[in-house]
Amino acid sequence: xxxxxxxxxxxxxxxxxxxxxxxxxxxxxxxxxxxxxxxxxxxxxxxxxxxxxxxxxxxxxxxxxxxxxxxxxxxxxxxxxxxxxxxxxxxxxxxxxxxxxxxxxxxxxxxxxxxxxxxxxxxxxxxxxxxxxxxxxxxxxxxxxxxxxxxxxxxxxxxxxxxxxxxxxxxxxxxxxxxxxxxxxxxxxxxxxxxxxxxxxxxxxxxxxxxxxxxxxxxxxxxxxxxxxxxxxxxxxxxxxxxxxxxxxxxxxxxxxxxxxxxxxxxxxxxxxxxxxxxxxxxxxxxxxxxxxxxxxxxxxxxxxxxxxxxxxxxxxxxxxxxxxxxxxxxxxxxxxxxxxxxxxxxxxxxxxxxxxxxxxxxx
Amino acid sequence: xxxxxxxxxxxxxxxxxxxxxxxxxxxxxxxxxxxxxxxxxxxxxxxxxxxxxxxxxxxxxxxxxxxxxxxxxxxxxxxxxxxxxxxxxxxxxxxxxxxxxxxxxxxxxxxxxxxxxxxxxxxxxxxxxxxxxxxxxxxxxxxxxxxxxxxxxxxxxxxxxxxxxxxxxxxxxxxxxxxxxxxxxxxxxxxxxxxxxxxxxxxxxxxxxxxxxxxxxxxxxxxxxxxxxxxxxxxxxxxxxxxxxxxxxxxxxxx
Numbered sequence: 001x002x003x004x005x006x007x008x009x010x011x012x013x014x015x016x017x018x019x020x021x022x023x024x025x026x027x028x029x030x031x032x033x034x035x036x037x038x039x040x041x042x043x044x045x046x047x048x049x050x051x052x053x054x055x056x057x058x059x060x061x062x063x064x065x066x067x068x069x070x071x072x073x074x075x076x077x078x079x080x081x082x083x084x085x086x087x088x089x090x091x092x093x094x095x096x097x098x099x100x101x102x103x104x105x106x107x108x109x110x111x112x113x114x115x116x117x118x119x120x121x122x123x124x125x126x127x128x129x130x131x132x133x134x135x136x137x138x139x140x141x142x143x144x145x146x147x148x149x150x151x152x153x154x155x156x157x158x159x160x161x162x163x164x165x166x167x168x169x170x171x172x173x174x175x176x177x178x179x180x181x182x183x184x185x186x187x188x189x190x191x192x193x194x195x196x197x198x199x200x201x202x203x204x205x206x207x208x209x210x211x212x213x214x215x216x217x218x219x220x221x222x223x224x225x226x227x228x229x230x231x232x233x234x235x236x237x238x239x240x241x242x243x244x245x246x247x248x249x250x251x252x253x254x255x256x257x258x259x260x261x262x263x264x265x266x267x268x269x270x271x272x273x274x275x276x277x278x279x280x281x282x283x284x285x286x287x288x289x290x291x292x293x294x295x296x297x298x299x300x301x302x303x304x305x306x307x308x309x310x311x312x313x314x315x316x317x318x319x320x321x322x323x324x325x326x327x328x329x330x331x332x333x334x335x336x337x338x339x340x341x342x343x344x345x346x347x348x349x350x351x352x353x354x355x356x357x358x359x360x361x362x363x364x
Numbered sequence: 365x366x367x368x369x370x371x372x373x374x375x376x377x378x379x380x381x382x383x384x385x386x387x388x389x390x391x392x393x394x395x396x397x398x399x400x401x402x403x404x405x406x407x408x409x410x411x412x413x414x415x416x417x418x419x420x421x422x423x424x425x426x427x428x429x430x431x432x433x434x435x436x437x438x439x440x441x442x443x444x445x446x447x448x449x450x451x452x453x454x455x456x457x458x459x460x461x462x463x464x465x466x467x468x469x470x471x472x473x474x475x476x477x478x479x480x481x482x483x484x485x486x487x488x489x490x491x492x493x494x495x496x497x498x499x500x501x502x503x504x505x506x507x508x509x510x511x512x513x514x515x516x517x518x519x520x521x522x523x524x525x526x527x528x529x530x531x532x533x534x535x536x537x538x539x540x541x542x543x544x545x546x547x548x549x550x551x552x553x554x555x556x557x558x559x560x561x562x563x564x565x566x567x568x569x570x571x572x573x574x575x576x577x578x579x580x581x582x583x584x585x586x587x588x589x590x591x592x593x594x595x596x597x598x599x600x601x602x603x604x605x606x607x608x609x610x611x612x613x614x615x616x617x618x619x
Binding site: 076077078079080081082131133228256260261262263264293295348352355356357358359360361362363 | 385389464521
């Protein structure tokens with residue numbers, strides 16, 4: 001099976017975003033951008049796609065301080081000094097995909113588990129006691145073990161504790177997103193991991209995740225299913241990060257043009273602990289996305305050390321997790337190791353000390 | 365001379381409406397006091413009533429809260445949020461904001477008219493945020509709006525009164541207070557809006573993102589008062605082409 005073939009049951013929608021992103025990705029040549037191109041991008045009030053390419057290019061690295069100042073001004077203009085707080089909640093880690101880079105991959109020898117509704121209630125109470133009002137519900141990607149019904153039931157229960165619920169689960173069809181939206185979820189995160197079709201095919205060895213276009217159009221299907229917001233991103237370090245961020249930015253850009261009401265967000269997870277992408281490059285990626293889409297939310301992962309996360313919210317990030325656990329229970333294996341284990345109150349104090357406003361709820 | 369501003373059945377001495385978004389909450393009190401603001405808008409989606417960092421805990425008690433429907437994508441959602449605000453004890457004012465565009469945050473006029481109709485019937489003092497469009501403003505008046513809030517420029521842009529001509533038309537033609545909202549970036553912009561005859565000015569980003577928000581709030585207060593005084597004093601005509609003799613066309617009658 002080619003990674004461009006849909007499997008039975010996968011819904012195809014009418015959209016041209018994928019060919020548009022792929023065509024622009026083929027023309028993307030960051031190494032040919034010059035300092036002049038970067039300065040022109042900084043001088044304009046609304047960067048074009050070519051400007052975005054320049055901001056991501058190696059030529060932009062020496063101008064990072066100027067880019068940071070421009071990006072920070074946009075962050076303050078659009079988001080003020082607000083930083084949203086949330087925490088991930090892993091409810092299951094079963095997975096049907098074999099992805100060569102992932103800790104939850106189906107061939108990894110880890111304890112597989114999922115929370116019962118009673119376990120989930122206890123976990124929800126623990127999290128709610130920290131004052132958090134928003135959670136990101138995660139499962140591994142297994143339709144058989146973590147069915148849409150199971151996830152809907154979990155969302156309905158969690159909605160009693162948390163007004164704002166995002167989901168990071170396997171991609172669904174429109175009607176399934178609608179089911180989860182009605183259960184109480186409103187935001188959908190799906191990461192393409194890499195936008196390079198050849199690499200995508202190579203690292204997604206087995207399982208439904210092999211289907212590149214079905215994953216790519218998950219955000220649009222989520223919006224068609226009534227979700228309020230969608231998040232985009234790539235796993236930085238898996239492929240060429242400049243190409244992946246360029247594509248993720250355009251993916252979001254075209255999605256928003258088609259669905260102007262969509263709340264757009266980005267996440268920039270780096271492969272850890274050893275990353276091919278430096279902190280300087282991660283910062284460049286974040287700033288370029290901020291300038292391309294000043295209204296977008298940007299989340300900064302607990303994969304990053306505290307000093308970097310604190311700097312990120314001063315510059316461009318508008319969302320951060322706190323009190324994070326990346327396993328289903330305390331005994332299980334984590335999906336990835338976190339570098340920032342600060343509690344909700346520690347993150348709260350850090351934000352205040354930086355003149356930033358912790359926001360627990362941004363939803364009615 | 366007393367110059368009282370009546371809105372939604374309440375009387376205000378201040379014509380400065382402060383937006384509360386984008387601030388660090390502890391600043392809200394100082395900014396409100398320095399700006400002399402008696403009305404403050406509040407995004408209900410951020411209120412977190414009963415939870416941590418609840419903005420309602422930071423607003424001085426004598427200030428009138430005007431909840432807004434930020435986050436609403438259509439009339440139905442705006443109505444739901446307005447009712448929720450009332451149930452939370454935020455009073456009968458509501459600023460209707462309906463947007464189906466997250467990139468520019470421009471208002472959806474048709475849905476706004478619809479929501480205004482419903483909410484006005486339910487006894488809300490409705491302040492709809494719209495493009496300055498005469499036909500829309502007339503429809504809002506007919507729907508029972510308490511005022512019209514046209515945008516001066518895109519939200520948060522600090523670009524000033526880019527829609528000046530159209531706001532002037534609303535001031536002339538609509539028998540409701542016209543409150544300029546969005547885009548006001550400098551005290552001089554606020555002063556200009558008041559000179560045109562707007563009843564009040566709302567601003568948020570310009571204050572929240574200033575180096576010293578409290579001092580900027582005071583500057584806005586003074587500018588709004590100056591513009592209002594100038595409007596009441598009825599400014600002299602502006603001459604388009606140089607000087608003008610006192611009666612160049614009819615002087616012959618006295619010869």
